Amino acid sequence: SQTIHQWPATLVQPVGSPLSLECTVEGTSNPNLYWYRQAAGRGLQLLFYSVGIGQISSEVPQNLSASRPQDRQFILSSKKLLLSDSGFYLCAWSATQAGTYNEQFFGPGTRLTVL
């Protein structure tokens, strides 16, 4: 069966510090991968998605970047965190079979607080 891991679960970082959140998927190959952010009381905002190694699409201009160094690894980074980067970060994957309407499977999330 497929599983998705995210770490760390919680993170408190000072403004201006770097960030690296990691997400890995097991039990599937060539998944679509996603990073979302959920601010308090708000909906999920798609930040990045990837359909393959090295292929990253950014949805909104921001202080963050993403990389996919391996098929089932997705990393969210920042060189200098802002207060507005605080939120609940979720990684998700979906299958890529053509002609199917694929649900997304979400990781447990990382709660980031920037002080």
Add this chain to the structure above:
Amino acid sequence: SQKIEQNSEALNIQEGKTATLTCNYTNYSPAYLQWYRQDPGRGPVFLLLIRENEKEKRKERLKVTFDTTLKQSLFHITASQPADSATYLCALEKGSGTYKYIFGTGTRLKVLA
């Protein structure tokens, strides 16, 4: 641009009643729409998917309808239980085959014992 609207106010209902949640969308004709459940501090969990050519979909006590004329989906939980208390999100793909999804802000449901 595409937009999804869900009632941001919490919905409180008595145990055993049917809960009905609404998802409206604009500026788009999606091929399908998804519903997710999210518990506090957890990632969303997929519940149901309904395609544009399906009027209704059922799974146990859950029922989803899809009216492409009204641009609306309704999500029903029959015989609701306190364990059904959660936030329910609807989502649609931004463009056919784009693999990019937009989510509504969700409706928080509380089932009172």
